[in-house]
Amino acid sequence: MPDWMIVSFFKPIVAGANLPERLIACLGAAIGIALTIVVCAGLPLPPADLPIIVAPLGASAVLVFAVPASPLAQPWPVIGGNILSTLVGVTAFHVIPDGTVAAGVAVGAAILVMSLLRCLHPPGGAAALTAVIGSQGIHSAGYAFAFAPVGINSIALILVAMFFHRATARSYPHRPGNLPATAAPAGLHLADIDAALEEMHESFDISREDLDALLARAERHAAARHDSAPPPAPARGGPGGF
Numbered sequence: 001m002p003d004w005m006i007v008s009f010f011k012p013i014v015a016g017a018n019l020p021e022r023l024i025a026c027l028g029a030a031i032g033i034a035l036t037i038v039v040c041a042g043l044p045l046p047p048a049d050l051p052i053i054v055a056p057l058g059a060s061a062v063l064v065f066a067v068p069a070s071p072l073a074q075p076w077p078v079i080g081g082n083i084l085s086t087l088v089g090v091t092a093f094h095v096i097p098d099g100t101v102a103a104g105v106a107v108g109a110a111i112l113v114m115s116l117l118r119c120l121h122p123p124g125g126a127a128a129l130t131a132v133i134g135s136q137g138i139h140s141a142g143y144a145f146a147f148a149p150v151g152i153n154s155i156a157l158i159l160v161a162m163f164f165h166r167a168t169a170r171s172y173p174h175r176p177g178n179l180p181a182t183a184a185p186a187g188l189h190l191a192d193i194d195a196a197l198e199e200m201h202e203s204f205d206i207s208r209e210d211l212d213a214l215l216a217r218a219e220r221h222a223a224a225r226h227d228s229a230p231p232p233a234p235a236r237g238g239p240g241g242f
Contacts, residue, residue: 028065028164033058036156040149049137050149056082056126057153064161069174072121079154081121085110086146089131093139103132176209
């Protein structure tokens with residue numbers, strides 16, 4: 001296999017990612033999950049056959065620590081998305097007798113509810129599915145499962161993430177960056193970005209405000225590069241010219 005193909009396989013697919021950032025994300029996720037288990041293990045949770053921590057939280061940790069600027073990784077999507085999706089899953093399990101249909105409806109309805117309430121969070125789909133295909137203990141807990149352990153797990157993870165990101169000088173909850181006050185105004189505006197997104201019919205894992213700030217900074221760097229470029233060399237004269 002050519003070297004360029006090997007390198008391309010390991011090239012980060014997330015813009016701005018580098019090795020130090022990935023290592024910090026790994027450390028954060030490890031600490032976040034471990035401390036969440038420790039915190040939740042000390043709480044008086046209902047039935048003993050319920051898990052201390054639910055599997056979807058591992059996916060939440062990937063978002064919260066590896067891409068903390070993502071709109072899908074913010075506190076409300078994590079907490080609201082996991083809890084609401086679990087409630088949807090419990091409802092689907094009790095209302096729909098066929099497990100296969102209940103599983104599909106649970107995930108689809110969870111996406112709808114999260115989208116309407118502005119808390120879209122991919123692990124929420126797993127939380128909804130867990131409520132349908134989980135153990136007898138999960139089924140016996142009913143709607144309480146959405147709050148303990150799912151809700152408690154989500155809140156604990158967010159609190160750990162807030163302390164960790166602050167300790168490592170990162171913004172969480174994420175706030176879109178702004179250009180310095182001395183910078184020239186960008187040629188693009190949010191309305192232009194909205195129009196372009198509408199035209200592409202795609203969803204991207206970045207907020208429109210962050211996208212606006214990114215494009216504005218790119219314009220500023222392009223202008224600075226243009227201003228610092230050497231002037232073109234004068235054209236040489238034809239035969240006999242100077």
